[in-house]
Amino acid sequence: MFPRNQWYVAGLSSELQDKPVARTLLGKPVVLFRGPSGEAAALEDRCCHRQLPLSYGTLEDGGIRCGYHGLLFGPDGKCLEIPGQEKIPSKAFVKPYIVQERNQIVWIWIGQTDDTAPDCEPPEYAVHDNPKYQFKGGLFHYEAPYQLIHDNLLDLSHLGYVHLKTIGGNARLHMSAPTRVEGEGDTVRVVRWMKESAPPPTYTAAWPYKGLIDRWQEIEFNLSYLAIWTGATDAGTEDLADPARGGFHMRGFHGITPETETTSHYFWTIASNSHPDCDDNFPTVYEQTKNTFAEDKVIIEAQYKNMLQFDNPACVDIHVDAGANRARRIITRLNLQTLEQVAAE
Amino acid sequence: MFPRNQWYVAGLSSELQDKPVARTLLGKPVVLFRGPSGEAAALEDRCCHRQLPLSYGTLEDGGIRCGYHGLLFGPDGKCLEIPGQEKIPSKAFVKPYIVQERNQIVWIWIGQTDDTAPDCEPPEYAVHDNPKYQFKGGLFHYEAPYQLIHDNLLDLSHLGYVHLKTIGGNARLHMSAPTRVEGEGDTVRVVRWMKESAPPPTYTAAWPYKGLIDRWQEIEFNLSYLAIWTGATDAGTEDLADPARGGFHMRGFHGITPETETTSHYFWTIASNSHPDCDDNFPTVYEQTKNTFAEDKVIIEAQYKNMLQFDNPACVDIHVDAGANRARRIITRLNLQTLEQVAAE
Amino acid sequence: MFPRNQWYVAGLSSELQDKPVARTLLGKPVVLFRGPSGEAAALEDRCCHRQLPLSYGTLEDGGIRCGYHGLLFGPDGKCLEIPGQEKIPSKAFVKPYIVQERNQIVWIWIGQTDDTAPDCEPPEYAVHDNPKYQFKGGLFHYEAPYQLIHDNLLDLSHLGYVHLKTIGGNARLHMSAPTRVEGEGDTVRVVRWMKESAPPPTYTAAWPYKGLIDRWQEIEFNLSYLAIWTGATDAGTEDLADPARGGFHMRGFHGITPETETTSHYFWTIASNSHPDCDDNFPTVYEQTKNTFAEDKVIIEAQYKNMLQFDNPACVDIHVDAGANRARRIITRLNLQTLEQVAAE
Numbered sequence A, B, C: 001m002f003p004r005n006q007w008y009v010a011g012l013s014s015e016l017q018d019k020p021v022a023r024t025l026l027g028k029p030v031v032l033f034r035g036p037s038g039e040a041a042a043l044e045d046r047c048c049h050r051q052l053p054l055s056y057g058t059l060e061d062g063g064i065r066c067g068y069h070g071l072l073f074g075p076d077g078k079c080l081e082i083p084g085q086e087k088i089p090s091k092a093f094v095k096p097y098i099v100q101e102r103n104q105i106v107w108i109w110i111g112q113t114d115d116t117a118p119d120c121e122p123p124e125y126a127v128h129d130n131p132k133y134q135f136k137g138g139l140f141h142y143e144a145p146y147q148l149i150h151d152n153l154l155d156l157s158h159l160g161y162v163h164l165k166t167i168g169g170n171a172r173l174h175m176s177a178p179t180r181v182e183g184e185g186d187t188v189r190v191v192r193w194m195k196e197s198a199p200p201p202t203y204t205a206a207w208p209y210k211g212l213i214d215r216w217q218e219i220e221f222n223l224s225y226l227a228i229w230t231g232a233t234d235a236g237t238e239d240l241a242d243p244a245r246g247g248f249h250m251r252g253f254h255g256i257t258p259e260t261e262t263t264s265h266y267f268w269t270i271a272s273n274s275h276p277d278c279d280d281n282f283p284t285v286y287e288q289t290k291n292t293f294a295e296d297k298v299i300i301e302a303q304y305k306n307m308l309q310f311d312n313p314a315c316v317d318i319h320v321d322a323g324a325n326r327a328r329r330i331i332t333r334l335n336l337q338t339l340e341q342v343a344a345e
């Protein structure tokens, strides 16, 4: 079970090109495409005639045409044409889903019931539209439920073990930095400052640091995505609590959408800024990020398979679990709310 | 459930060479091979000693020898030899199935009960023995129940969408030709004439047409196979209802045999005639046909997967479904007959 | 169900190098590795923190370190370190299994209950430590329950059919040699002597036989392994019942350990002696043995799949089944004993 009255990531804007995209989201098979005016659209991925997935069809000016007998559907799901037949039966339509594009992200609302309309705009993620950053992303499919990905992102201690060969660096250094976990409403923040530390190679390649640096890692958990901001300034020059602080920045977007109860989509982007005096190292940042996420996938899928194999045994908590446990409590609370609503109806 | 008191295609004669052929037919694992006098034979694919599939064995003059401890069985299932042992226990035999070869097709009868013997000969398909035609065929395995293949073959409208890149041609032209659906007993006929139309490239390559052509498509559904006859004569020169009409012919045989309730075998051949003044284009006809059927397989398997995923939702019928729906009613009727018989016993 | 109060093969000593080995044994996922003093160790393959298999971790001097957040466990399962945390909770430990290394084999004891300690040493297999032999081995994974592998090894008649192209030779010769089946306690012995027979090519390559040979095949079944001794001396020169007899020897070790109720591990080694006057043909002996076992795997897995498909039908016994049936009765008896013990508790 997952909270449904929420905006979830359906895809990145860059995915919607000249072919329909098939994707199961929150258990619903959906076909994503752009309608006649370029707007993102989502329909149930099933032709009402003989059930072929519409994603096997082709995009035409007015909508999507089924790849079996050619029925044409508009972005609202209405059947616009039945080749060789004048009359269109009133039952000939396909269920539409509510989608909205914002900051290069396609958000979908699949409410708890068919008539639960969104009560808010989809989340803002301004980094994608900030000219100071370039960004690029991708998608991982996980054979694991989505909360295990939250756990992974909300804990920074695994860097030294899972990512030993990529970005991990010194495991013990990471472990010893003090970590602050705080929360407000349905969000969780995990913040760690590593002041007066030596800059790692990726940083010195990207920014003309003078010597030691003040480094930060900020994780912001929201129900359907996490924003992770890491970076550093010259030691002692700026306030690490200032949202407008300078230095080199790496900003990760992590949209995590349940595919089913046991599988997930992980949409990610990485953004960074560049300094006029340094070579543009964004390609390196992008590659490293992608490799890192591939390492996480191996671990998380192995973890989930083992949880199943051992029939979900009890876990022993340690200090690094504070943020993840707080996020889990939020989801439990939202799920309980839903159950109460459903019971009350 | 499928009607069982019927002849179904077990294979093409050309398949039975020097190796046993393993195939599950109507839910029964069967090994097919030729007996001592070259006759087609079928046994339950299971050695009575330690259950190795007999299809892992080898063919010897007298029958089939198990590949584990060497028991030898005749085409009637009797154990002929136990290496190293004199006495053959009376229980040492393998269940035989009734097969009959006709017109290069191996037919099998797997009755509703073990003692339901065939009450008729297997169907005739004279095209395979008509010297005016050459033919060649093959086999597709489908992850879909067999009626979805009937549906596909009984509807001509999908040509323009599924086979757009192979034989499809102009979708709308196909759609607008009037279609006649008729039925008699347990058969259905779908006939479409396209008079005074331009000949497609395959046709002009094979036949010296003078100009416009009268073209026909005739589909004959029978419970275990369909015969599809397409072709054309010079416009206005012949009666398209005359079974002896001339011109270029393409004749398809489509034997559809349930493997299980949810999977199927699709045995097909294509036959065509050639004109002394034209190059033999049979290799092209064969290749195009094979490619076309591969396209159908992709669509039908996707359709079935989606029906499962959506738990078999209601379909909205359109004009093209007339033939297919008639065929489905025949199968439903035969299945009901069987249920009544079973209940009466 | 399988008898649990037994030593089973967990692996060959040569497998435990610098990486942990993951293996499910008798239904229990286990990680095998060497502890600080080089001793074989086995733990439940599950970190108590967040359930990652420990086999995804790394070996360090003191034990095995989890590949997610770095918890370190000793060979006894105790948590030795939680990076970044002083206090180690008392619940932070991993279940250890009893293992013992003997004659280059790692044996494991997974008792019926957690407190069923071994009441004996693991079996001796002195061949591995006999300087007159060289040996080498490997591991096959079987999609089949372990008793089907016993059946295969206890019957010599399949050589002529399954191994026709490798070591089989003349099927009928093998079949006609008299076979003695005897048993004592929980063991079964199948012995066959082929006196005054022509030496096969492998034998003449390895040993300077003068002419005809006296050949033997001795199979000794024990619950968790079989020892198969084949070889030959010059005809009439030695007593084939003398354990110290000379000639060319091939000695196979066959450790068969249930992975689950339906899958198995098959650990094998082959040992042989060499004669100063002949080329060392051990590499050939090893390769042939490996190829032979790969042939058995194909047959046994096909057999098991067919047993499932036909829902375990009755078998017709023949003469070759005597040894295998005796072994099956031993296992049935041990399983019954266990059921009675469990019921009595």
Ligand code: FES
Residues within 6 Å of the ligand: A047, A048, A049, A050, A051, A052, A066, A067, A068, A069, A070, A071
């Ligand atoms: S299945 Fe879509 S048009 Fe027929």
Ligand code: FES
Residues within 6 Å of the ligand: B047, B048, B049, B050, B051, B052, B066, B067, B068, B069, B070, B071
């Ligand atoms: S299984 Fe066929 S002869 Fe033994």
Ligand code: FES
Residues within 6 Å of the ligand: C047, C048, C049, C050, C051, C052, C066, C067, C068, C069, C070, C071
């Ligand atoms: S899962 Fe092993 S240390 Fe966290």
